Amino acid sequence: MGQLPFDPRPWPIRRNQALQDQTMRHTIGFVTRRFALAKRDVYRKNPAIEASRQAAVGQKRQAIRDMPRLLEQFRAQVEEHGAQTYMAAGAHDAIAIALRIARQAQAKLVIKSKSMVTEEIELNQAFESAGIVVRETDLGEYIIQLAREKPSHILAPAAHRNRHQIDELFHHDASQQGIQPPVSDEIAELTHYARFRLRQEFLRADMGVTGGNFLVAETGTLVLITNEGNADMVTSLPRVLVSIVGVEKIVRDWSSLVQIIQQPAMSGIGRHLSSYTTMVHGPRQSASAEGPDEWHVILLDNGRKALLGTEFEDVLSCIRCGACLNVCPVFREVGGHAYGSVYPGPIGIVETPLLTDLQVLPEIPSTLCTLCHACLEACPMDIELPHHIVALRRLKAKRRLNARRLDWTMRTWARFWQTPQGYRRSVQIARLAQRVSRQPRILHSAPGLFGGWFETRDMPAVAAETFHEWWPKHHHTGASEK
Amino acid sequence: MTVGQQFEQKWQENSGKIIRIRQIAELPGFLEGIVRSYGHHGNMPIVMAGLPKTWSDAISQGSAQAAYLWAEGGDKERFRQYCEGSTLGVTGCAWAAADAGSVSLYSDSEQSLLPSLLPPIHAVILKESQIAETFQSGLQAMYQHAKETHFWPSLIKVIAGPSMTADIEGQLILGVHGPQDVYAVIVEE
Numbered sequence: 001m002g003q004l005p006f007d008p009r010p011w012p013i014r015r016n017q018a019l020q021d022q023t024m025r026h027t028i029g030f031v032t033r034r035f036a037l038a039k040r041d042v043y044r045k046n047p048a049i050e051a052s053r054q055a056a057v058g059q060k061r062q063a064i065r066d067m068p069r070l071l072e073q074f075r076a077q078v079e080e081h082g083a084q085t086y087m088a089a090g091a092h093d094a095i096a097i098a099l100r101i102a103r104q105a106q107a108k109l110v111i112k113s114k115s116m117v118t119e120e121i122e123l124n125q126a127f128e129s130a131g132i133v134v135r136e137t138d139l140g141e142y143i144i145q146l147a148r149e150k151p152s153h154i155l156a157p158a159a160h161r162n163r164h165q166i167d168e169l170f171h172h173d174a175s176q177q178g179i180q181p182p183v184s185d186e187i188a189e190l191t192h193y194a195r196f197r198l199r200q201e202f203l204r205a206d207m208g209v210t211g212g213n214f215l216v217a218e219t220g221t222l223v224l225i226t227n228e229g230n231a232d233m234v235t236s237l238p239r240v241l242v243s244i245v246g247v248e249k250i251v252r253d254w255s256s257l258v259q260i261i262q263q264p265a266m267s268g269i270g271r272h273l274s275s276y277t278t279m280v281h282g283p284r285q286s287a288s289a290e291g292p293d294e295w296h297v298i299l300l301d302n303g304r305k306a307l308l309g310t311e312f313e314d315v316l317s318c319i320r321c322g323a324c325l326n327v328c329p330v331f332r333e334v335g336g337h338a339y340g341s342v343y344p345g346p347i348g349i350v351e352t353p354l355l356t357d358l359q360v361l362p363e364i365p366s367t368l369c370t371l372c373h374a375c376l377e378a379c380p381m382d383i384e385l386p387h388h389i390v391a392l393r394r395l396k397a398k399r400r401l402n403a404r405r406l407d408w409t410m411r412t413w414a415r416f417w418q419t420p421q422g423y424r425r426s427v428q429i430a431r432l433a434q435r436v437s438r439q440p441r442i443l444h445s446a447p448g449l450f451g452g453w454f455e456t457r458d459m460p461a462v463a464a465e466t467f468h469e470w471w472p473k474h475h476h477t478g479a480s481e482k
Numbered sequence: 483m484t485v486g487q488q489f490e491q492k493w494q495e496n497s498g499k500i501i502r503i504r505q506i507a508e509l510p511g512f513l514e515g516i517v518r519s520y521g522h523h524g525n526m527p528i529v530m531a532g533l534p535k536t537w538s539d540a541i542s543q544g545s546a547q548a549a550y551l552w553a554e555g556g557d558k559e560r561f562r563q564y565c566e567g568s569t570l571g572v573t574g575c576a577w578a579a580a581d582a583g584s585v586s587l588y589s590d591s592e593q594s595l596l597p598s599l600l601p602p603i604h605a606v607i608l609k610e611s612q613i614a615e616t617f618q619s620g621l622q623a624m625y626q627h628a629k630e631t632h633f634w635p636s637l638i639k640v641i642a643g644p645s646m647t648a649d650i651e652g653q654l655i656l657g658v659h660g661p662q663d664v665y666a667v668i669v670e671e
């Protein structure tokens with residue numbers, strides 16, 4: 001069973017906080033719509049991509065089934081290139097291995113490129129408690145590190161903060177560092193400050209930490225994709241490099257990589273490639289001007305392998321492109337923090353409970369999905385997200401993980417709606433209730449457990465006469481079932 | 483559209499800049515112009531790596547500004563310092579791809595990735611014959627070559643545009659960690 005960090009506050013609190021944060025909602029709405037449109041355009045203009053995508057899905061599914069063997073092959077290959085590899089069963093193991101490497105290397109300053117896996121294992125906190133400074137170098141991650149927050153979107157981690165708030169954070173940072181603060185809160189100036197500030201640390205750092213987008217078993221290749229170029233700094237400059245990668249990133253061979261390598265950029269940001277795609281094969285060859293002297297690859301399980309052979313296996317094909325987040329009507333409204341997990345959006349509500357055997361945030365498949373199926377349409381890896389969300393709800397009911405009152409309400413509701421008569425009875429009861437509560441047109445509230453639903457929504461009232469009631473009165477010969 | 487034209491178009495769509503030159507002799511003047519317009523303060527305005535000798539000689543001799551070339555057996559610390567203080571990094575590339583508008587660089591004894599990373603401007607010089615029609619076919623060719631020679635470069639970098647971010651309010655900004663401007667200089671044969 002995997003370990004994942006989570007926000008322990010109950011869902012209604014997380015939800016209300018998100019809905020009140022207008023800065024976040026505006027930026028998330030803007031960013032997600034732009035990404036989603038860009039994705040649609042790139043696929044429409046390049047119909048040939050579709051064949052690659054389909055091939056990639058098939059090959060990735062097979063690679064997941066062959067995972068144990070392929071991981072061994074990958075390890076043998078990179079070790080032959082001079083790297084060291086480790087298997088980490090859980091988050092704690094990965095942290096222990098990474099800390100051991102850092103201590104052996106006497107690392108004092110660690111620079112990191114963006115990686116969801118290191119968020120998952122909470123690497124920064126562990127290193128900081130051990131007295132090692134860790135610097136996030138992706139601009140968005142750097143901002144939320146200064147603010148001590150979690151990412152709100154997997155591709156745009158600081159989407160919930162506006163330029164004024166970021167300017168304040170940078171001013172505070174500059175005064176602590178004794179350096180010149182940003183000249184103004186223009187976005188270009190803020191970016192310039194981050195470039196200058198982080199450049200000093202890139203040049204000084206002893207150790208670099210990366211995640212990974214793909215691992216190629218045949219050739220022993222690690223592929224990293226960024227737009228800022230920070231992963232290139234991290235792989236080129238420090239003397240020790242540690243890459244921490246989920247085991248599901250494996251692909252079988254070079255030709256599988258060729259089919260899949262453009263999918264993250266195409267589906268995530270609507271470009272053929274991100275600005276930088278970096279492939280690491282091993283530590284620096286003696287005559288090269290750059291690259292680490294040591295390269296360590298930590299392969300993290302943390303609940304992933306437990307999904308092999310289950311109905312949820314396809315979840316492991318996720319390439320973290322973010323396409324499902326960008327089209328999700330719930331994500332567009334509440335952003336990432338409301339999910340309470342490092343993995344938000346449709347993939348997050350499936351993966352978070354699955355990796356932890358429903359121990360962490362088991363409520364999110366029920367609370368954060370409308371079953372609209374937009375994510376399934378968007379997912380380049382054809383992951384059956386809506387199907388899994390329903391399956392998780394079923395699993396929760398079976399394991400009695402729902403509150404008893406909720407269970408009872410749902411059962412009663414289901415009993416009513418199982419038959420046409422029951423449905424009609426419920427309509428009559430609702431009509432009576434709305435008359436008693438004096439809400440003739442729009443319902444704003446309801447008693448008891450149903451009240452929660454109305455906290456953030458309204459609903460049209462039941463009509464004085466429904467179509468079902470009207471029909472038999474006017475069409476006596478019609479097919480009115482009774 | 484020829485492969486070269488397609489590359490040009492895509493490279494520009496990726497926010498890269500394009501220059502075509504007829505002969506190498508035009509190169510130094512053009513590079514000097516870039517450095518002058520950007521401004522320079524240190525003692526090594528131009529750093530170079532992975533260029534054919536005739537090209538790097540032309541730049542060193544034809545340019546009024548100091549240029550340093552990474553060569554096998556060079557001092558890597560010193561080269562890194564030069565790169566950090568320079569305005570313009572000039573490199574060759576192993577291959578380019580027309581459909582993605584990308585160039586690929588290998589880290590080895592002759593080619594360094596640092597000039598494409600540390601200076602605020604990067605110019606990559608290539609011949610039209612180095613451009614593959616698709617990124618996928620370029621990757622396949624790279625794999626064949628690695629298999630035949632039994633050698634994989636320890637680091638490979640594919641560049642498709644300048645360093646960019648949209649992390650603040652979704653607004654696109656160029657030059658966050660790597661170069662803010664990337665030029666592809668196509669030498670017509």
Ligand code: SF4
Pocket residue numbers: 267317318319320321322323324325347378379380381382383
């Ligand atoms: S589930 Fe699909 S759409 Fe969502 S991030 Fe993963 S690959 Fe992308």
